[in-house]
Amino acid sequence: MKENELVSIVEEQGWTCKKDEVGDCFCIIVVDNIQIQITPFVGRRADHFRVSLAPSISTREFSEVVGFIYGEGRDYSPIILSNNPPKKLASLSAEDVQQLADEAISWALSQSLEDGLRAYRGLPTDAKGTMPLRHLAALAIAGEVERLEGYKQRFAEGDRLGFVPYITVDMVERAILVARKHSK
Numbered sequence: 001m002k003e004n005e006l007v008s009i010v011e012e013q014g015w016t017c018k019k020d021e022v023g024d025c026f027c028i029i030v031v032d033n034i035q036i037q038i039t040p041f042v043g044r045r046a047d048h049f050r051v052s053l054a055p056s057i058s059t060r061e062f063s064e065v066v067g068f069i070y071g072e073g074r075d076y077s078p079i080i081l082s083n084n085p086p087k088k089l090a091s092l093s094a095e096d097v098q099q100l101a102d103e104a105i106s107w108a109l110s111q112s113l114e115d116g117l118r119a120y121r122g123l124p125t126d127a128k129g130t131m132p133l134r135h136l137a138a139l140a141i142a143g144e145v146e147r148l149e150g151y152k153q154r155f156a157e158g159d160r161l162g163f164v165p166y167i168t169v170d171m172v173e174r175a176i177l178v179a180r181k182h183s184k
Contacts, residue, residue, distance in 0.1 A: 033059065
């Protein structure tokens, strides 16, 4: 079985699949207001398949807030990512794919979105990659206006607090706008 066949099977189960900007496939389904994303991988070895769906979870609100703060729309921004290794299977059938997708959903529903958001709120300002953007979004959703205003003030004083270069005062200001809506 190849990746495109796996994708067809999960689409039949109600997942919406697309390709990202570099051509990698991802699939999303919403269950109980939780966005569940999988990134299918199928590797053929001499005597087995290595298969991973690499599930992660988010909410539409979190993804939209990340996009708003960043200044570009985003379909999905994860709150919690699974770090399970790929499974080794002697063969790969449609039933195996359905089981893996069901396991991804079960994993997702067993996670605590609030714990994930709390972890993002607790990140240091010098976190790397996309973490600072997710940090700002988590603070905004929690209505932490005072903390975000403090960041803005420090930026105005020339102290970037170790934020990565792409984080701008405009992003902090957009986070404050969202936080004000959530603090009421």
